[in-house]
Amino acid sequence: MKLFATLLTIIAATSLPLSAFAAPGCIECHEKETPAAVVQWKESAHAKAGIGCEKCHGTDHDKMLRGEAKVTIKVCAPCHKKAAEDHLASRHSLALQAGWGCTRKLPSRKPGECRFCHREGDETAKIKAQCARFLKQSPEMQEIGCNYCHSVATACDSCHSKHSTSLKIVRDPNSCAKCHMGPDHPQWEMWQTSLHGTLNQSAGRSVGPDCQTCHMPRGSHNVSGGLTMNSGGVPSPAKEAEPERQKMLKICAECHAPTFGKKELERGDAVRAQSLAMLKEAERIVWELNDLGLLDPMPAQRPEHPLSGAKLVTDAQMLYEDTSHIERLFFKMKKYDYARTIKGAYHQNPAYTHWYGNAEMKMDLIDIKAEAARLKERKGTAPTLTAEEELTLLKKKFDRGVLSAEQYSAEKAKVLERVK
CATH class of the missing domain: 1.20.850.10 (Hydroxylamine Oxidoreductase; Chain A, domain 2)
Structure with a gap:
C-alpha cells in the first residue's frame, strides 16, 4: 500500500509542470529576476519532491525583501531531522557563541543583527554569544570577516548551495576551505599538502581521505566526532577525550592498522x-x-x-x-x-x-x-624586588590561579624568611 502511494506521488509529480509546485508568480518572476536560482531549483531533489519556493521561504514577499525571512536550520530541520540533530550536537552549532557578540552598545550597529541572537519580540537571548574581536570591527567587516563563517550555526547554506541539492558540492573539501584556512586554522592547506591530500587529489577518495572522510563519516553532520581538544587547543578532560579518541581511532582503522593510528x-x-x-x-x-x-x-x-x-x-x-x-x-x-x-x-x-x-x-x-x-x-x-613587591606579585599570581594555595604559602614563607 505504501509503495502504491509512493508511485502515485511520483506519477502525479511528473505529470504536472514544475511551476505548479511553487506559489503563484514565483517562477514566472524569478525566471526573469534570478534565472540561475530557478534553474538550480528545477534540477534539485526539492523540485522533484514537489517542494516549492514557499515551503522554505514563506509567502510574505515584503519580509523577504527586508531580509527577515532567512532560510535557517529551523526551516530545514522538519524534513532533515537526522542531519539537524547531528549538526546541533557539533561545534558548527556553537559558531555563534564562538564568533559573535552583542552589538547593542555600538553606535554603528545594524538593528537587524538582533535576530541572530534573539527571537522576534523577545529580549532573552536564544544563544550566548560573545567575541571581543567581532565587536571591534566595522559593520562591514563583521558581516564578511566574521558572520560569513560563523553563521554556519544556523544557516545550512553555509555549506550547501542555496537552491541546488547536489551532494557533489558538499563532498568537495573546497566547501570547507572558505572557513578552515588562513593563519589561525589552516586545516584545508594542511590537508591539501599532506600525504592524505596528495593521494586524494592524485588517486581519488578511495586511496586518500578528505575532510568529510574523517570528520563527517558516512555523511554525519556532527563534525566534532573524534576531537580531543577545544577550538583553542586546550585539551578536553580525560573523561570526555577518551570516547572521542576511540571514535577517531575507528576511522583511522578503516585504512591503517590500529597501532599505527594510535601512535600517530x-x-x-x-x-x-x-x-x-x-x-x-x-x-x-x-x-x-x-x-x-x-x-x-x-x-x-x-x-x-x-x-x-x-x-x-x-x-x-x-x-x-x-x-x-x-x-x-x-x-x-x-x-x-x-x-x-x-x-x-x-x-x-x-x-x-x-x-x-x-x-x-x-x-x-x-x-x-x-x-x-x-x-x-x-x-x-631594579634587578631585584623589595620583599613587599614580591609579596604583592605572589598574591596576584595566587588570585588568578597561577599558584595553588600550597605553592602560595610556601613562596610567601620563603620571602618572609629572607627578610627576618
Whole structure:
C-alpha cells in the first residue's frame, strides 16, 4: 500500500509542470529576476519532491525583501531531522557563541543583527554569544570577516548551495576551505599538502581521505566526532577525550592498522603538550609585566576591552588591536603559531607542524623575552624586588590561579624568611 502511494506521488509529480509546485508568480518572476536560482531549483531533489519556493521561504514577499525571512536550520530541520540533530550536537552549532557578540552598545550597529541572537519580540537571548574581536570591527567587516563563517550555526547554506541539492558540492573539501584556512586554522592547506591530500587529489577518495572522510563519516553532520581538544587547543578532560579518541581511532582503522593510528595521535598529543607549556611560559611573562605596571600602554591607558574593560586579557577573548606590542606578539604565538603546530601535527603535515608552527613559536618566545627585558630596562626596574613587591606579585599570581594555595604559602614563607 505504501509503495502504491509512493508511485502515485511520483506519477502525479511528473505529470504536472514544475511551476505548479511553487506559489503563484514565483517562477514566472524569478525566471526573469534570478534565472540561475530557478534553474538550480528545477534540477534539485526539492523540485522533484514537489517542494516549492514557499515551503522554505514563506509567502510574505515584503519580509523577504527586508531580509527577515532567512532560510535557517529551523526551516530545514522538519524534513532533515537526522542531519539537524547531528549538526546541533557539533561545534558548527556553537559558531555563534564562538564568533559573535552583542552589538547593542555600538553606535554603528545594524538593528537587524538582533535576530541572530534573539527571537522576534523577545529580549532573552536564544544563544550566548560573545567575541571581543567581532565587536571591534566595522559593520562591514563583521558581516564578511566574521558572520560569513560563523553563521554556519544556523544557516545550512553555509555549506550547501542555496537552491541546488547536489551532494557533489558538499563532498568537495573546497566547501570547507572558505572557513578552515588562513593563519589561525589552516586545516584545508594542511590537508591539501599532506600525504592524505596528495593521494586524494592524485588517486581519488578511495586511496586518500578528505575532510568529510574523517570528520563527517558516512555523511554525519556532527563534525566534532573524534576531537580531543577545544577550538583553542586546550585539551578536553580525560573523561570526555577518551570516547572521542576511540571514535577517531575507528576511522583511522578503516585504512591503517590500529597501532599505527594510535601512535600517530599520541605523537600529536605530545606535540600539543610541549607547545602548550611553551605558550604558558610566554603568558606568564606578559602577566608579570602587567603586575609590575610595565605594559606599554597599560590596559587603563588604552581603549577599553569590549567585554572586560580596562583589564589585561590573554584568554580566548584577547585582541590583536588596542594592545601593547608584547601582547601582539603573544597573540601571534597563541592564535596563529600554536594552532598551526598542533593542528599540523594531527593532520600529519611536517612543514606546518615544524616550520610554520614550532619554529615560529620558539622565535615568538625569543621576541617576547627580549621585549620584556627592554620594557624592564626602559622603566628602570631594579634587578631585584623589595620583599613587599614580591609579596604583592605572589598574591596576584595566587588570585588568578597561577599558584595553588600550597605553592602560595610556601613562596610567601620563603620571602618572609629572607627578610627576618
